[in-house]
Amino acid sequence: MFNKEVYTSRRNSLKSKMNKGVALFLGNVDSPMNCTDNTFYFRQDSSFLYFFGLDFPGLAGVIDFDNGEDYIFGNDVDMDDIIWMGPQVSIQENAEKVGVVKTAPLAKLNDFISGAIKQGRKVHILPPYRAENKIWLEQLLGISSLRIGDYASVELIKAVVDLRSVKGPEELEEIKKACATGYEMHVTAMKMAQPGAWEQKIAGTIEGIAAAGGGIISFPVILSQNGETLHNHDHSQILREGGLMLVDAGAESLLHYASDFTRTIPVGGKFTQKQREIYEIVLAANNKTTELSRPGVTYKSVHMAAAEVIASGLKELGLMKGDVKEAVKNGAHALFFPHGIGHMMGLDVHDMEDLGQVYVGYDDEVRPSTQFGTSALRMGRRLQPGFVVTNEPGIYFIPALIDQWQRDKTNADFINFDKVNEYRDFGGIRLEDDIVITETGSEVIGKRVPIDPEEVAKVVAG
Structure with a gap:
């Protein structure tokens, strides 16, 4: 990945273009080829990579435009994971590599998003293209997965396009x-x-x-x-x-x-x-x-x-x-x-x-x-x-x-x-x-x- 200043600068640039609500960026997850333990090559979501840089499954990132905070949600591995994958760096350590201080287990994402909705804050999302993320967003936002694309934030889309179009x-x-x-x-x-x-x-x-x-x-x-x-x-x-x-x-x-x-x-x-x-x-x-x-x-x-x-x-x-x-x-x-x-x-x-x-x-x-x-x-x-x-x-x-x-x-x-x-x-x-x-x-x-x-x-x- 790039150094953490690159990702911090990108998130700050997005904050300068957006002034209310929170932006939710879902990372991708493993997709089974023919059973859950035999997966296709993992490819992280590009917008998640652009702002958060972490290239492994099971993550979500949030940028809060109201308080200026950035968050990464993800789970640390357990012993079964270590047996198959070897020792893994903690979510907190990984987050610090991209300039994010605040982390939480993935289960806490629902509480965070629900809290924002109850406060009347807009949750900005990009159009999902993977079925798993459409279902995930349905659970988080209470919107049918068949219609979730209709709720993509044009304001966020335009801001992300503006940033990603010019290559550093x-x-x-x-x-x-x-x-x-x-x-x-x-x-x-x-x-x-x-x-x-x-x-x-x-x-x-x-x-x-x-x-x-x-x-x-x-x-x-x-x-x-x-x-x-x-x-x-x-x-x-x-x-x-x-x-x-x-x-x-x-x-x-x-x-x-x-x-x-x-x-x-x-x-x-x-x-x-x-x-x-x-x-x-x-x-x-x-x-x-x-x-x-x-x-x-x-x-x-x-x-x-x-x-x-x-x-x-x-x-x-x-x-x-x-x-x-x-x-x-x-x-x-x-x-x-x-x-x-x-x-x-x-x-x-x-x-x-x-x-x-x-x-x-x-x-x-x-x-x-x-x-x-x-x-x-x-x-x-x-x-x-x-x-x-x-x-x-x-x-x-x-x-x-x-x-x-x-x-x-x-x-x-x-x-x-x-x-x-x-x-x-x-x-x-x-x-x-x-x-x-x-x-x-x-x-x-x-x-x-x-x-x-x-x-x-x-x-x-x-």
């Missing part, structure tokens, strides 16, 4: 560690991208690299020759000569900060002319995104600029036609680029999305679009120094979507469907970097995973 230097160092592990994962995948290789072998190998780096994968590995399926977790195929293998994968650091890279690799190391042409367009959009990303610019405008790069490149190849700006304005590019340019990244790979995407990626000034494609943009608001975002343009040829648009004559003024149908079996290409917004612009975090087509080919062939 200690957080950036952790993200760099995650990116270094991600670099190794992707270079290994490139080296393994040979005809006859099993996708699952590659996926499993790079997942092991994430674990060996001290953390886990930051999300389930996406690795497939069918890159036109955006989140393709099927790894059942054998790599074939002339195919493209899309790998979207990242790691967590030991303190759970994430990385998230995507590369698209020619199996065996050689791009066909058609593949190289599409790849170069996506790479140009990726580089344009980094170039345009800077403080004060909305990421929505960066997304639209990247879409214009894609539309312009596809027009040169004869796949699109007409005025590029009008094509993008009408959403014609979304046939090929049906997702957003990127999202926030930090303690979660899609940072804070459990708090509500409309609060994380948007604000009162920049609102989500309802247009197909642009509506999938997770991050649209103005960039600030310290924001960490992904930069992930792509071009995909999705047969079912092509058929639907051609049948309905959707954006027929801007799309040459005869030419598009020549690419039906192409697949997809996505290229993703993680970038940090600086005082004057943006920069790729850590060593950039090989992305130049010649360099990629060299790594695969080597």
Whole structure:
């Protein structure tokens, strides 16, 4: 964990934004895989980690905005626990590591919350995403677990998003560690991208690299020759000569900060002319995104600029036609680029999305679009120094979507469907970097995973 001053400062910053009531942060608990003693890998709640730092199950934290006190509720271990887990540090000692003095057994949390409610004080909670915590909150607050999300505090959500959006230097160092592990994962995948290789072998190998780096994968590995399926977790195929293998994968650091890279690799190391042409367009959009990303610019405008790069490149190849700006304005590019340019990244790979995407990626000034494609943009608001975002343009040829648009004559003024149908079996290409917004612009975090087509080919062939 970080030093206790980091957590104390974060809690004090939250207190400066909230002036009444108490904030309740539930940590996560072990989740059984198939029996209570055989659990899935434990992952602490990210907001609990951010403010309280303790990375083990069975905890709750409270920040009291009325009296300025912080509390950690948790149980010390008994002899049965010690037999199986070894000697454990007390809750009090752990709390002191993160600057919290007041602790109590977990059973006392109900009394504390009930007391606050009886006093007419508001109990602020974040939207729960785990069933166990929904049930726990039902017991604490007397609100049906089916409706508990409706009682999440918008005031607390906005305050937490405001704090967690800007990464401190200690957080950036952790993200760099995650990116270094991600670099190794992707270079290994490139080296393994040979005809006859099993996708699952590659996926499993790079997942092991994430674990060996001290953390886990930051999300389930996406690795497939069918890159036109955006989140393709099927790894059942054998790599074939002339195919493209899309790998979207990242790691967590030991303190759970994430990385998230995507590369698209020619199996065996050689791009066909058609593949190289599409790849170069996506790479140009990726580089344009980094170039345009800077403080004060909305990421929505960066997304639209990247879409214009894609539309312009596809027009040169004869796949699109007409005025590029009008094509993008009408959403014609979304046939090929049906997702957003990127999202926030930090303690979660899609940072804070459990708090509500409309609060994380948007604000009162920049609102989500309802247009197909642009509506999938997770991050649209103005960039600030310290924001960490992904930069992930792509071009995909999705047969079912092509058929639907051609049948309905959707954006027929801007799309040459005869030419598009020549690419039906192409697949997809996505290229993703993680970038940090600086005082004057943006920069790729850590060593950039090989992305130049010649360099990629060299790594695969080597």
